[in-house]
Amino acid sequence: MRILSGSPAARYVAELAGRSSRSSSIEPRVRRIVNDVRRNGDRALVRYARRFDGILKSETLRVSPAEINLAWKSVDPHFKSSLQTAAANIGQFCEWQKPVEWTRTRKGALVGQLVRPLDSVGCYVPAGRHPLVSTLLMTAIPAQVAGVKTIRVCSPQPRRELLAAAAMLGISEVYRVGGAHAIAALAYGTESILPVEKIVGPGNSYVTTAKKLVSFDCSIDMLAGPTETVVYSERGQPHFIAADLVAQAEHDPEALAIFITTRVQLAKAVAKSVEERTAGNQIAFESLRKSGAVLIGQSRHQAVEWLNQIAPEHLTIDGPELPLIRNAGSVFIGNYSPQPAGDYATGPNHVLPTGGAARFRGGLSVLDFVKIITVQKLSRPALREMSPVITTLAEVEGLLAHADSIRVRCRNA
Secondary structure (H helix, E strand, O other): EEEHHHHHHHHHHHHOOOOOOOOOHHHHHHHHHHHHHHHHHHHHHHHHHHHOOOOOOOOEEEOOHHHHHHHHHOHHHOOOOHHHHHHHHHHHHHHHHOOOOOOEEEOOEEEEEEEEEEEEEEOOOOOOOOOOHHHHHHHHHHHHHHHOOOEEEEOOOOOHHHHHHHHHHHHOEEEOOOOHHHHHHHHHHHOOOOOEEEOOOOHHHHHHHHHHHOOOOOEOOEEEEOOOOEEEEOOOOOHHHHHHHHHHOOOOOOEEEEEEEEHHHHHHHHHHHHHHOOOOOOHHHHHHHHEEEEEOOOOOOHHHHHHHHHHOOOEEEOOOHHOOOOOEEEEEEEEOOOOOHHHHOOOOOOOOOOOHHOOOOOOOOHHHEEEEEEEEEOOOOHHHHHHHHHHHHHHHOOHHHHHHHHHHHHHOO
């Protein structure tokens, strides 16, 4: 990893602060796929599934309930136990996170909020070298805790372990499709896949671009890019820090992994440990060679300000800096809070904002699967007391009928 300090480090941070997850270079191709599926339904969807997802002519788009149930019966008991423990922790965190309904009354005016779940959600689970079962847990469990009744899962070539996780969660709709065509099917519906109200989950650039294109017709969670990690420490263990950097870097050759400190010796020790740990891990090696960096700040104040400018997806700190953190997807504190723990089992969601989006939103949560509906009820005296304020503002805006709707009620009040 390169080590930067002074002006080069500051310039590097400024470049990162201007980054974005949104790439438009493939947008024309993705738009053609999305429009094709929207117009032609299953005919287009099956064609793309066979071309890109390797679905066989003998296979249906939807995985049968029997295949899902068989997957649960056939997986290793230790895997089942691990799934159940992770799911319980995620579910408990979601319960704590869930918003509540309330009402308040002041001078005869009752105001409050209702909390209502979305009716249907599409969970996109990427496929790769291994089944990403944790992504299914992180997208489906918050929806279930929120009260969403219909959950549809799309994943190219879903493996047995993923189907077992679906069985454990009681999810019966799993489709063996991925990419932009899966996003289009979830957004607009086809003969085989009914449309949903919201699409959640990470994916490659085709998936992310498709989510962007359908977002005016179907709600989405966020536009996720390659994974990101920033570690800031003044007293951490070099091999712990290096292990976290390499862990996130192995996700993607485009991943971002940065260590920030004010201690030169710690910076050198971390860089050396990273070099040792990437031996034999080609993806992590490529990622760290391309985008990895160790940044040496002149002061703790500058280092913390760099953290907030970068607004990383994952952020590890020693601890005292927590009150100063403004922008991060998820924060990990201390030597024994490794980022992979949050990827799988501690409870907070691992679907997190990238590309600087942590400046304006947090990670996926129960809040993404509910609607807050406001409620108000005024008594006659309460309306009479408020009427001068309401009519004055309405008349300033030139909305005389608004003012009249108040006055007509107050004349005989």
